[in-house]
Amino acid sequence: MKVNEFELTDDLFEESGKEFEEKKIMNRPSSTFLKDSWIRLRKNKGAFTGLILIVLIMFLAAFGPYMNSHGFDEQDLTRTNLPPKVPVLENLPLLGLSGVDIRGTDQYAAKEVTEYYWFGTDDLGRDLWTRIWQGTRISLYIAFLAATLDLVIGVAYGSISAYYGGRIDNVMQRIIEVLMGIPNLIVVILLILILKPGILSITLAMVITGWVSMARIVRGQVLKLKGQEFVLASRTLGAKDKNLIWGHLIPNSLGPIIITTMFTIPSAIFTEAFLSFIGLGLQPPIASLGMIVNDGFKMLKIYPHMLMFSSVIISLIMISFNLLGDGLRDSFDPKMKK
C-alpha cells in the first residue's frame, strides 16, 4: 500500500494501549445526573438544612420513644399536666424548661415528682416526649406510605397513558379530568366516614385522588421524551415496550418524580393532622402528631406546653420537606432557578 510514495509499515504505528484509555478518563471525570444534582443541592443552604432536619427528626421518631423509660400509653394520674423539665437546661431561666408552669409554681415540687419529663406530661399523665415521637413516627409512616402508593400508581398510569397514546391516552385522560374536578378533601372525608378511621383507611383515602398529580407529571415527561432520538435508537435496536418505559423513559423523568414525591409527603402529613382536627383521625391509644396537636388545644390556656412542642415539630417537618423539595427542584433543573 502506497500513499504519496511513502511506505506505510506497521512500525510507524503504535498501539494506543491502556495509557491512552486512562488519559481519556482522567480528562473527563464522568458525572451522572444524580451526582450533579447532589453537588448543586449541597450548595443550597436552605435545602441542606431541610435535609439535615429531616434526618434528625426521622432519627428521633425511630429512637426517641426509647430514650426514656416511659411508655406512650402509660397513664399515671399523680403526674398529670406537668410542664417540661430538662436536666442542665432547667438552670437557664427564660427557656421555660425548669418545670415551672405559667403561673410560676414548680409543679414537680408540688406533685413530688423527681423524674424529668423533657416535654412534660399530658392530662392523663402520659409522657409527652414519648408520645410526640411515637406520633411523629405514625405521621411519617402514613405520609411515606401515601407517597409511595401515589408514586407507584401515578408513574404506572402516567407512563402507560403517554407511551401508548391514541385512544388509550384519551380514555385515561378523561378519567383524570373527572378526578381532578372532585375536591380532594371531600373525597377523603367521605371515604373515612365509610371506612372508619385507621392508619390504612386514612392512607387509602389520600391515595385515591392523590396519585392524579403524579400521573399528570409523568405523562407530560414521557410525552416529551418519547419523541427523542435515543428512544428511537433503542427502538430500532429492538427494545421492547417494557424495556423502553422502565429503562429509558422513567429513569429520565426521575427528577420531576422525586420532586412531586417530596411535596406529597408534607401535604399528606397536613391532611392527616387536619383529619384528626375535624374528628376523623386515628382512634386512641395510638396517636399521630395531628391528634397530639388537637389534644393540646383543649388545655391551651393553662398548659400551653402540650400544644407548643407538637406544633413546633409538625411545623418543622413541613418546613424541612418544603425546603428540600424546593432545593431539589432547583438542583434537578438549574434553569428553573430564580
Place this chain on the structure above:
Amino acid sequence: MKKYIASRVGYMLFTFLIIATFTFFLMQTLPGSPFNDERLSSTQKEVLNERYGLNEPLSVQYFKYLGNITKGDFGVSFQFDGRSVSSIIGERIGVSAILGAQSLIAGMIIGLFLGIIAALRHNTFIDYGAMVVAVLGLSIPNFVLAGLLQYWVGVRLGWLPVAFWEGFEYSILPTIALAAFVVATMARFMRTEMLDVLGNEYITTARAKGIKEYTVILKHGLRNAMIPIITILGPLTVSLMTGTLVVEKIFSVPGLGEQFVKSILTNDYPVIMGVTLFYSLLFIIVILIVDLLYGVVDPRIRLSGGGRREGK
C-alpha cells in the same frame, strides 16, 4: 371556543353527578334510619317512611334525590328538628364568606406587595426575607398558626378577642390564620412572574424611552405579571375552604366550616352530605371559571385540553 366551553361545562356537570351519586349511596350504606325510635309502632314507621318516600325502590329515591338537589333541597337535618340543610347552609355561609373574602383580599394585597419587592430587590436581604416568610406561610399548618395566634395575641397579650364573632376585631385573628397561605402563595408567584417579566426586552425599551421607574414596574411589569394569576385561584380556594373548617372551629366562628365539623362529630349525615355537595359545587365552579379564563387570557393555552396546568 364555544365547543370548549360546552365540553368544560359538560365535565363539570358529570363530575357533580358523580359526587352526588357517591353521597347518595353513602347515605344508604350508613347504619340506622331517622325513624329507628322504639316508641314508634310499625304502622307509624310505615306512615313516616311513606311520607318521606323511604319505602320506594332505590332507583326512584335516587332520581328524586337528584331532582331535589337541582332545586337546592339537600334534605333535613337529624340534629336540628326538621330544619332543612339548605336553610342551615344559608344561615351560616355569610360569616364564612366574609371571613374567606377578607382573607383572600388581605392576603393577596400583602402577597402581591411582598412578591414585587422581592423581585425588585432580587438576591438581597429583602428578597430572602420575603421568601422566608413565604416558606413559613406555605409550611406552617393553619391550625398551628391559629393556635399560636390565639395563645400569644389573644391570651398572653390580650390584644384581640380569642373567640366568637361579634364585630370586626373578632375577625382579625381568624383572618390572619387563613391569609398566611394566601400571602405565601401570592408572594412566591408574584416574585417568579415579576422576575420573568422584568427580564423582557419591552421593559428595557420602556426604560430606554425614559419612562419613570414606577410606571415601568406598575404599568409594563405588573400588568403582564398578573396575567397567569388565575392559575393560583384553584389552590387558593381549596386552602380557604379547608382552612375555614379548622380556623372557624378554633375561634368558635359560627360559619359553615364550624357547622360541618360539628356535624361530623354528631353524625348528622344529611348536613355532612349537604355541605359536602355545596363545597364540591363551589369548587367545581371555581375550576370551571379558572379553565375558561385561562383560555380567554392566554390564547396559547386554549383548546390544548390535557395541557392545562402543566409545566409550572
